Each structure stands twice: as structure tokens, then as C-alpha cells.
Amino acid sequence: MMMARKKKGLSDRHLKILEVMQKYQDENGYPPSIREIGRQAKISSTSVVNYYLDQLEEAEYIQRDRKVSRGMRLLKTAAGDAYELGDTSGNSGNEAFLTIPLAGRIGAGIMALPASDFNYFDVDSGVDVARSLLPEDTSDIFAVEVDGESMIDAMINDGDIVVMRHAKDARNGEMVAVRLADDDTMTLKYFYKEGGRVRLQPANPTMEPIYVDNPKNLEIQGKVLLVIRQVGASPI
Amino acid sequence: MMMARKKKGLSDRHLKILEVMQKYQDENGYPPSIREIGRQAKISSTSVVNYYLDQLEEAEYIQRDRKVSRGMRLLKTAAGDAYELGDTSGNSGNEAFLTIPLAGRIGAGIMALPASDFNYFDVDSGVDVARSLLPEDTSDIFAVEVDGESMIDAMINDGDIVVMRHAKDARNGEMVAVRLADDDTMTLKYFYKEGGRVRLQPANPTMEPIYVDNPKNLEIQGKVLLVIRQVGASPI
DNA sequence: AATATACACGAACAGGTGTTCTGTGTCAAG
DNA sequence: CTTGACACAGAACACCTGTTCGTGTATATT
CATH class of the missing domain: 2.10.109.10 (Umud Fragment, subunit A)
Structure with a gap:
């Protein structure tokens, strides 16, 4: 278990959500909904996803527009995170x-x-x-x-x-x-x-x-x- | 009422919608909803926006994911768009x-x-x-x-x-x-x-x-x- | 043991959102 | 004139989506 976490905090679920957001955005051209994040990140409850999204916004990893569906965007490209998650090669080629x-x-x-x-x-x-x-x-x-x-x-x-x-x-x-x-x-x-x-x-x-x-x-x-x-x- | 239609389709409203989509995406990081397009393009009915979005998809200017809110993405940013719309220079936050x-x-x-x-x-x-x-x-x-x-x-x-x-x-x-x-x-x-x-x-x-x-x-x-x-x- | 805190789940709710249907008006071809 | 295609508006509907609330479960703190 390598523990080289760069920033404090950011549990596996935080990283997973960031990864899902980036991947989804790359593949579809628009951000995922809370339920779609939950599905791909294996989180059953929408409130839990919301819970982490709030934390990610607090930590300035993302920005949210409340009340707007799919109203979220990544602030940091988090390429590093993706690489850390082992996604060096086959990143699903849909990004422009x-x-x-x-x-x-x-x-x-x-x-x-x-x-x-x-x-x-x-x-x-x-x-x-x-x-x-x-x-x-x-x-x-x-x-x-x-x-x-x-x-x-x-x-x-x-x-x-x-x-x-x-x-x-x-x-x-x-x-x-x-x-x-x-x-x-x-x-x-x-x-x-x-x-x-x-x-x-x-x-x-x-x-x-x-x-x-x-x-x-x-x-x-x-x-x-x-x-x-x-x-x-x-x-x- | 000037009816100067371009030879190959793409009326003013098509162009206006493309412009709105691009601008909205640049400013917010996610695509606009149909109603938001309508508001900015001065189209009162959602069905009309939908009507044009279908045509733009048919002409392969955009791609749509039905039933998904904001499920649309620009396929071409087209230097021509900016040019024809007279926005030759200062379109600061354009697509990448x-x-x-x-x-x-x-x-x-x-x-x-x-x-x-x-x-x-x-x-x-x-x-x-x-x-x-x-x-x-x-x-x-x-x-x-x-x-x-x-x-x-x-x-x-x-x-x-x-x-x-x-x-x-x-x-x-x-x-x-x-x-x-x-x-x-x-x-x-x-x-x-x-x-x-x-x-x-x-x-x-x-x-x-x-x-x-x-x-x-x-x-x-x-x-x-x-x-x-x-x-x-x-x-x- | 009792309490606090962080994390997690599911359900319910209100509003957003895409779709569809009906209707109106225009315009050119028949 | 009639017809049909086209452009457009508005309303109704069903589904999507974000939010909130109640509840539960660990773990640490007191």
C-alpha cells in the first residue's frame, strides 16, 4: 500500500470521483450527473456523492453550480491524479x-x-x-x-x-x-x-x-x- | 425581412445556436440546456430549439445524447463560425x-x-x-x-x-x-x-x-x- | 458508557429538462 | 384556392437531477 498522497485528505473515493468526472467529460463532452458518478464510482446513494462533491469544491478541486444539472467542472486537470490511478495509456481516446x-x-x-x-x-x-x-x-x-x-x-x-x-x-x-x-x-x-x-x-x-x-x-x-x-x- | 439564406443551409438561427453553445460551454464548462439556449438565442419555445438541434445533429455539427440533460457537444469549432459571425479577434475563451x-x-x-x-x-x-x-x-x-x-x-x-x-x-x-x-x-x-x-x-x-x-x-x-x-x- | 464526528444509505421532494402534441402563420407549388 | 412543407410558439407530460432529511454504523473522544 503506497501512501504517497500529495495533498492531505483526498480519500480513495475523492480520487475515484475525480477520475470518473474527468473520464466522463472526456468521453461525452459534458459532465456526469450525480447519479452517474455514483454508478461509476460504486456509490449507491446520491447524497454520498453530493457529500464528496461538496468537499471537493471546498478543496477547490471542482466548481459547482447548484441547482443546475451536471453543473460541475474540474478546476485542476488532475492529470496527475489520473496517472496516479494508473491510467497512463489507454485513456479511452475520446478527448479532442x-x-x-x-x-x-x-x-x-x-x-x-x-x-x-x-x-x-x-x-x-x-x-x-x-x-x-x-x-x-x-x-x-x-x-x-x-x-x-x-x-x-x-x-x-x-x-x-x-x-x-x-x-x-x-x-x-x-x-x-x-x-x-x-x-x-x-x-x-x-x-x-x-x-x-x-x-x-x-x-x-x-x-x-x-x-x-x-x-x-x-x-x-x-x-x-x-x-x-x-x-x-x-x-x- | 431579408431572407438571405446561405447556399448550404445553416440559417442565422443555426449559427446563433452554435455560437450560444460554444460561448456557454466556454464560460461554464458544461453545455447549456435547451431552455438556456432558447433564452440566449431569443427563441421562446423549447420545441424550436429542439427542432434546430436536430438539424444541427443531422448536419453533424453537434452530437446529441437524447434523454440526457445538457447531453450535447460541439463537433466542430470551425474557424469559419467565428469568422462568419464577425467575431474574428477577441473571442477570448474559445475552445482549445x-x-x-x-x-x-x-x-x-x-x-x-x-x-x-x-x-x-x-x-x-x-x-x-x-x-x-x-x-x-x-x-x-x-x-x-x-x-x-x-x-x-x-x-x-x-x-x-x-x-x-x-x-x-x-x-x-x-x-x-x-x-x-x-x-x-x-x-x-x-x-x-x-x-x-x-x-x-x-x-x-x-x-x-x-x-x-x-x-x-x-x-x-x-x-x-x-x-x-x-x-x-x-x-x- | 456516553458523546461526537465522519462516513454511508435510501427515500422523498421540488424543480429542471427533454420530449411531444396541438395549433398558427407563411410561402411556394399544384 | 388548396395543399403541403416549413418555421415557430405554447403547453402538457414524464423523466432526470440536485437537494434534503432521517437513519444507521463505525471510530475516536470524553
Whole structure:
């Protein structure tokens, strides 16, 4: 029984209600009624749900509009709570967009990709991306900002935001972030396993591929899912 | 009694209801009831509101859960809504993301940018983009899909989605979609006015700029705001 | 033991809410 | 003119929903 409660108070039922509210809101686009909360949180009486909702409002986790059906809204996104409840991956994909944690910057030599289990709470910034642009499975996703022009052969420029998923291997045709142990460089390339060797194909068709014969030299860090470039400032 | 009905339906009352729904949702965190819509949209009867909600659901602008109070949600926030309703700028607490109309494809020679006043409701597909990635002013925004590899010098590849704003001129440093009347080509370049001539600088720093001396030869179609690339399929 | 407090249950109530039915008026096609 | 589709209003109804009250059960406090 881990007891790492962040805030004082907040029993299991409080957390469960917050979770139900968030999940219901995500799935339906509107908040649940008291009875629906009770049903999903396995609380038989509406007054008990009301009892906890009052406490959650007192603690400023939610806000209520009395006398209005479904008149409640979450004040804190409580993503942390959801994660604490073990809902890291399959969060039921109906929310319109995801806030993807911006985990750092990557450049040519430097390799600052976060560990697969890095703490989502530590990131202070995130990128909002519509779910319609992402795969169904949104687990293990993070984003990095590109620093410098070392990714030009991947058609990726300074300042671009790359959304990727943690992975240790890849299928042919996927774009991966790989580290070449030899020269300790980090690049983004299309991955092709061809017999005993691996071909790393730049996205820019005018550039030549790299061939890697020794598997030990190749270290896959993740798969690229999306590239976002905000234009506006001048580069030169 | 002016009866200026739009070509594809969506009367003033449809738009008004959509506006009320969006505004109410933004302000309260939950959808309005039928009677609240009626009050704000100046419709006295609940059945009339219901009448229009059914039509809006039929047209897939909203989704309804019958028998559930406030059981409705907006499916599109539509940049077009805000635009057509004349609320181009200050709609502070709008939805978190916009559905930007995907207006067509652009390639090397072909130029299929839509007119500035094309009907946003007619487009059947759109791109969902978080407002946090866009400028505050979301008027005159549309998106095109890039066809072919003619934009490689702009670090933009086949299949990329380019979000842009209609414009006839540009400031230095902005990336613009320009048509060169001479050879009737369409390219994306950074714009710099240098004395009497214009320098068109490719985003790819390894490539050389183009200089245009005759202003008549240069036709600005729009400013680029955002580039989105969904990775996953193999290009080669 | 008696009391207080927090938590929980179920029932009843008043008002909110979606639905439906009837009716009215307009307008264009027959 | 008649008809029918459409837009709209109002009222009635059944169900949903939040609130409240009475009651019960632990646990800790006195």
C-alpha cells in the first residue's frame, strides 16, 4: 500500500470521483450527473456523492453550480491524479486533443531524450495536439524541440517540434530517432532493415542513405509520429 | 425581412445556436440546456430549439445524447463560425482547438488556393489544431495539403499540411506562399523586401535565395503559420 | 458508557429538462 | 384556392437531477 498522497485528505473515493468526472467529460463532452458518478464510482446513494462533491469544491478541486444539472467542472486537470490511478495509456481516446509533455531539446550531438518512465509531472510545458493527428495508441508519447540545423536531412529544422513515441525497435518504413554509437550523433531517419544491415534513409529525397552494418552501433530511441513547425519568425 | 439564406443551409438561427453553445460551454464548462439556449438565442419555445438541434445533429455539427440533460457537444469549432459571425479577434475563451478547413492541395505548378471568402461550411475535411499553436487572430485561416516534392527547398515534403492565412502582402521574415508569374510556379519562401527587389529565401539554409526585381512578377497568396507532418508511412 | 464526528444509505421532494402534441402563420407549388 | 412543407410558439407530460432529511454504523473522544 503506497501512501504517497500529495495533498492531505483526498480519500480513495475523492480520487475515484475525480477520475470518473474527468473520464466522463472526456468521453461525452459534458459532465456526469450525480447519479452517474455514483454508478461509476460504486456509490449507491446520491447524497454520498453530493457529500464528496461538496468537499471537493471546498478543496477547490471542482466548481459547482447548484441547482443546475451536471453543473460541475474540474478546476485542476488532475492529470496527475489520473496517472496516479494508473491510467497512463489507454485513456479511452475520446478527448479532442492531448497535451504532450515537451521533454527537452535535441540537437546533433546532445542526446537528451527522457527515460521511458520519466515523470510527466516534472515537465512544465506541453504541446497541444489534436487526437485526430495522432495514432490511436497515445501511450509513451512525448515531444522534443529541435535545436540547431542538424536534422535538415530529415526535413526538420531548428525550432521544430517532434512528437515521438518511446521505442527500442522499429518496423521498416518508420521514421526513428537513432543514435549512432560510433560518432555519438543523433539523427532522424527512415528505418529499413535489409538483410544483415540497416539502411537509414533521409526524408529529403535528394540525400543519400546511410548504411549501418553493426547492429550494436545502432541505438533506436523512439519513433517519430508528428512534426510541427510554427512559422512566423525569420530564420536569417 | 431579408431572407438571405446561405447556399448550404445553416440559417442565422443555426449559427446563433452554435455560437450560444460554444460561448456557454466556454464560460461554464458544461453545455447549456435547451431552455438556456432558447433564452440566449431569443427563441421562446423549447420545441424550436429542439427542432434546430436536430438539424444541427443531422448536419453533424453537434452530437446529441437524447434523454440526457445538457447531453450535447460541439463537433466542430470551425474557424469559419467565428469568422462568419464577425467575431474574428477577441473571442477570448474559445475552445482549445480549431478545425481548420482543408481547402485543397498545392503542388508545383498548380495553384488551388481558395478565395478569401469561400464558404467554410462547404469543406468536408478539416485539420484539428490547438489554438495554442496558432496566432490569436484566427481569421482567414485555411490549410492545404502539399502534393509532390516541389516544396523541398522550404523544408516541406509531400503530404505535409500547411496552415496559412490569406494575405496579399507580407512583412520581412514571414514565410509566404508566392506565385511567380513568369514561370507560373508556386513556392513557399521567406519574404524579404530589400530596396527595390524582393529576396525569397528558402527555409533550407543550404539552398540559395531567389531574387525578384519586378514586383508584378511576384504574387503573394498567403502567409504560412504552421506546418504539420504526420509521419508513419514510408516514403521510399 | 456516553458523546461526537465522519462516513454511508435510501427515500422523498421540488424543480429542471427533454420530449411531444396541438395549433398558427407563411410561402411556394399544384 | 388548396395543399403541403416549413418555421415557430405554447403547453402538457414524464423523466432526470440536485437537494434534503432521517437513519444507521463505525471510530475516536470524553
